[in-house]
Amino acid sequence: xxxxxxxxxxxxxxxxxxxxxxxxxxxxxxxxxxxxxxxxxxxxxxxxxxxxxxxxxxxxxxxxxxxxxxxxxxxxxxxxxxxxxxxxxxxxxx
Numbered sequence: 001x002x003x004x005x006x007x008x009x010x011x012x013x014x015x016x017x018x019x020x021x022x023x024x025x026x027x028x029x030x031x032x033x034x035x036x037x038x039x040x041x042x043x044x045x046x047x048x049x050x051x052x053x054x055x056x057x058x059x060x061x062x063x064x065x066x067x068x069x070x071x072x073x074x075x076x077x078x079x080x081x082x083x084x085x086x087x088x089x090x091x092x093x094x
Contacts, residue, residue, distance in 0.1 A: 011023070011026075014026075028072070029070065032070045032071060032072050032073060033070035035067070035073055035078060036067050036068045036069060036070045036071070036073070037068075038087070039064075039067055039068055039078075039081050039082075039085065040068040042085040042086075042087055043064075043068075043085060046085060046086075048085075050064040050065055050068070053081070053084060053085070056084040057077075057080045057081055057084050058080075059077075064081075067081070
């Protein structure tokens with residue numbers, strides 16, 4: 001039987017301790033990927049092409065592709081895309 005590994009320990013091994021430059025870079029990339037997946041999945045759910053979504057928000061299709069592939073997204077553009085796709089954004093204080 002293998003020993004259970006804590007997610008925090010695994011993240012520390014692969015991406016450095018919390019607060020380190022490497023860990024922060026990983027976190028930023030993970031958020032960009034996550035947001036891109038949300039946009040892509042909702043777009044496909046609504047049967048909207050990248051081209052059509054780009055037209056809806058006043059952007060070009062390659063921009064939508066980059067967002068869906070995990071490129072960094074500005075909050076203002078994320079809000080535009082979310083609104084066009086009928087998604088809401090909720091911000092909470094921790």
